Amino acid sequence: MANSLTAGRLNPLYVLLLRYGPPRWSNYIREHWLGQRLVIGIPFVWLLLFFVAPFLIVLKISFSEVQLAMPPYAPLFEWAAETKRLVATFNLDNYLFLLTDDLYVRTFSYSVKVAAISTLFCLLIGYPMAYAIARSSPTMRSVWLMLIILPFWTSFLLRVYAWVGLLKTDGLINQALMGVGLINEPLTLLYTDFAVYIGIVYSYLPFMILPLYANLEKHDLTLLEAAADLGAKPIKAFLTITLPLSIPGIVAGSLLVFIPAVGEYVIPSLLGSSDQLMIGRVLSDEFFSNRDWPVASSVAIAILLLLVLPIVLFQRFQNRELAGQK
Amino acid sequence: MSDQPGVATRPGQAADPAREYVRIEGVTKKFGDFVAVDNVSLSIMKGEIFCLLGGSGCGKTTLLRMLAGFERPTQGRILIDGQDMADTPPYARPVNMMFQSYALFPHMSVEQNVAFGLEQERLSGTEVRQRVGEMLDIVQLGDFLKRKPHQLSGGQRQRVALARALIKRPKLLLLDEPLGALDKKLRERTQFELINLQERLGVTFIVVTHDQEEAMTLASRIGVMDRGEIVQIGTPSDIYEYPSSKFVADFIGSVNMFEGKLIEDEPDHVRVDCPDISGVVYVNHGISSAPTAKVWVAIRPEKIDIEREMPSVSENFCRGTVKEIAYMGDKSVFLVKADSGSMIRVTLPNTERHAEDRISWDETVYLSWHASSPVVLAQ
Numbered sequence: 001m002a003n004s005l006t007a008g009r010l011n012p013l014y015v016l017l018l019r020y021g022p023p024r025w026s027n028y029i030r031e032h033w034l035g036q037r038l039v040i041g042i043p044f045v046w047l048l049l050f051f052v053a054p055f056l057i058v059l060k061i062s063f064s065e066v067q068l069a070m071p072p073y074a075p076l077f078e079w080a081a082e083t084k085r086l087v088a089t090f091n092l093d094n095y096l097f098l099l100t101d102d103l104y105v106r107t108f109s110y111s112v113k114v115a116a117i118s119t120l121f122c123l124l125i126g127y128p129m130a131y132a133i134a135r136s137s138p139t140m141r142s143v144w145l146m147l148i149i150l151p152f153w154t155s156f157l158l159r160v161y162a163w164v165g166l167l168k169t170d171g172l173i174n175q176a177l178m179g180v181g182l183i184n185e186p187l188t189l190l191y192t193d194f195a196v197y198i199g200i201v202y203s204y205l206p207f208m209i210l211p212l213y214a215n216l217e218k219h220d221l222t223l224l225e226a227a228a229d230l231g232a233k234p235i236k237a238f239l240t241i242t243l244p245l246s247i248p249g250i251v252a253g254s255l256l257v258f259i260p261a262v263g264e265y266v267i268p269s270l271l272g273s274s275d276q277l278m279i280g281r282v283l284s285d286e287f288f289s290n291r292d293w294p295v296a297s298s299v300a301i302a303i304l305l306l307l308v309l310p311i312v313l314f315q316r317f318q319n320r321e322l323a324g325q326k
Numbered sequence: 327m328s329d330q331p332g333v334a335t336r337p338g339q340a341a342d343p344a345r346e347y348v349r350i351e352g353v354t355k356k357f358g359d360f361v362a363v364d365n366v367s368l369s370i371m372k373g374e375i376f377c378l379l380g381g382s383g384c385g386k387t388t389l390l391r392m393l394a395g396f397e398r399p400t401q402g403r404i405l406i407d408g409q410d411m412a413d414t415p416p417y418a419r420p421v422n423m424m425f426q427s428y429a430l431f432p433h434m435s436v437e438q439n440v441a442f443g444l445e446q447e448r449l450s451g452t453e454v455r456q457r458v459g460e461m462l463d464i465v466q467l468g469d470f471l472k473r474k475p476h477q478l479s480g481g482q483r484q485r486v487a488l489a490r491a492l493i494k495r496p497k498l499l500l501l502d503e504p505l506g507a508l509d510k511k512l513r514e515r516t517q518f519e520l521i522n523l524q525e526r527l528g529v530t531f532i533v534v535t536h537d538q539e540e541a542m543t544l545a546s547r548i549g550v551m552d553r554g555e556i557v558q559i560g561t562p563s564d565i566y567e568y569p570s571s572k573f574v575a576d577f578i579g580s581v582n583m584f585e586g587k588l589i590e591d592e593p594d595h596v597r598v599d600c601p602d603i604s605g606v607v608y609v610n611h612g613i614s615s616a617p618t619a620k621v622w623v624a625i626r627p628e629k630i631d632i633e634r635e636m637p638s639v640s641e642n643f644c645r646g647t648v649k650e651i652a653y654m655g656d657k658s659v660f661l662v663k664a665d666s667g668s669m670i671r672v673t674l675p676n677t678e679r680h681a682e683d684r685i686s687w688d689e690t691v692y693l694s695w696h697a698s699s700p701v702v703l704a705q
Contacts, residue, residue, distance in 0.1 A: 222429040225396055228396075229421075232446050
């Protein structure tokens with residue numbers, strides 16, 4: 001093979017190859033920072049296409065007006081033929097409407113309340129679980145973690161429907177309680193706030209446990225020995241050492257539960273009462289039932305703004321935490 | 327042990343032999359089938375620096391952790407100041423520990439770390455602040471009150487750990503490899519700081535270390551551990567000059583060990599026939615261990631003389647060829663191959679800047695030593 005190349009006139013590229021070896025792309029890439037740009041670029045383009053662009057479209061629609069047309073909203077920018085100018089009509093009515101009609105404020109504050117209480121319960125149930133897993137033997141640890149992740153193998157929707165079967169008037173829980181003789185009349189469990197809390201806590205508990213576990217598992221146990229050595233009893237040592245050191249895990253877990261819980265749509269729709277709506281339900285009703293895209297969009301923007309705040313806070317907290325570790 | 331001729335103990339550090347502070351009685355610790363500490367009995371006097379010295383896995387840290395209360399002995403008793411510690415949890419013991427990793431609380435400042443122990447005692451805020459301030463002045467960290475541990479250097483962290491362990495004025499301080507994480511220069515300086523501090527505060531120190539130099543510098547007494555057992559207890563000079571076993575002789579410093587046969591065993595002298603040096607070793611003191619036919623003769627490298635001329639003695643010498651010379655600055659190490667083929671290590675201090683007539687490679691030399699230098703070991 002090489003002979004056919006070298007036969008007769010020598011290929012100049014081949015001569016270069018013989019003399020200098022294969023081209024060093026790595027050097028070129030290193031010199032031109034291509035690798036770094038590529039690594040940042042891929043998620044950057046992804047976010048641009050599938051987050052920023054849709055967001056801008058929603059933002060645009062939120063300033064628009066309803067129209068019986070296809071699409072069902074008035075264009076924001078119009079070419080006025082007579083004046084030969086581009087006319088932009090920004091309509092703030094949708095946002096004003098959110099403030100005047102108390103449905104939105106009510107449902108939003110209700111959503112925040114449900115999400116906050118659910119997050120608190122997730123924390124109270126999840127912290128001991130995460131702690132126990134982090135302190136168990138390495139072999140048991142993977143078993144427990146597997147069990148925590150196991151529900152994700154079943155569809156989320158299916159699991160919420162399963163709760164309907166458990167909670168309904170002639171459901172398993174009522175049957176069992178009446179069978180034992182604790183109650184005579186079936187309890188109203190389904191379509192109540194209680195059912196919504198159960199659904200949210202059940203569904204989001206793993207999102208609390210996993211970051212907490214990741215944090216607690218890294219703790220240096222000699223710190224607790226040092227605390228005991230200095231006279232701190234186990235509970236005091238937990239409160240002064242373990243708990244403060246697990247705050248990043250608590251914050252991460254709480255945000256992972258709180259943020260999606262505020263906009264939760266499926267759980268309150270299936271388990272909650274029809275007169276206590278959550279903001280996610282309102283949004284979808286505006287969009288699909290009322291076909292009021294501008295109001296739906298402004299609701300979406302409002303939720304985003306009210307949720308962006310905690311995200312930004314979280315980011316700052318994490319950065320400070322990272323800066324704190326060496 | 328200390329009645330043997332040797333180096334005197336440090337005057338300020340003289341432990342009060344009448345006042346036993348810690349008593350370890352037949353303590354055994356098993357982890358499953360593994361025996362980490364095997365039937366150790368030990369007394370530690372008030373005000374001394376006792377070093378537990380041994381290689382990794384010899385059980386020295388386990389013994390220390392049992393004193394602190396982090397492990398419970400499988401068998402035996404530990405008494406501190408006359409009190410049985412069996413049912414006393416770590417937080418109730420009159421003992422503080424300085425951890426090998428320092429175990430500083432990363433979320434607390436230097437001040438908070440040091441104050442932690444006092445805050446458990448419900449002292450008033452002003453008293454806590456005053457005592458923390460004093461302690462941080464002692465360890466020269468007064469300017470670093472508000473720093474977090476990760477903003478400190480290794481040496482500073484070590485001093486915070488020391489201050490934190492001393493703040494409760496314990497009578498007994500346990501130190502797990504206290505200088506292990508420091509570089510050599512800092513370690514040497516800190517060794518003397520530790521001794522000064524110990525003398526000033528009158529605290530009893532139990533130090534765990536694998537570094538024999540550290541043990542020699544710090545300790546008033548050393549307990550050498552091997553495979554869970556204490557193999558010898560004594561002052562640094564006892565341990566070095568009168569090792570009781572082959573293991574100790576080999577572990578502490580370097581040593582030349584020759585196998586031999588006991589041919590004369592009298593109360594005031596011993597003769598050993600050593601094929602390794604093709605001759606007889608005469609030792610001008612009796613040996614305490616039960617005489618067995620097979621013994622080992624141990625001679626420290628610095629106790630051997632090296633000359634070109636044959637010494638005018640009939641015993642305690644050996645002929646060989648210089649195979650290797652290592653110049654170490656303060657001393658030179660010669661590796662001499664004896665006629666029998668065994669290698670002998672000799673060190674000579676470099677007292678002169680340039681000696682004209684230095685012994686060189688491949689020269690034939692005679693090694694000799696004083697009759698008091700060899701130690702005869704039965705096992």
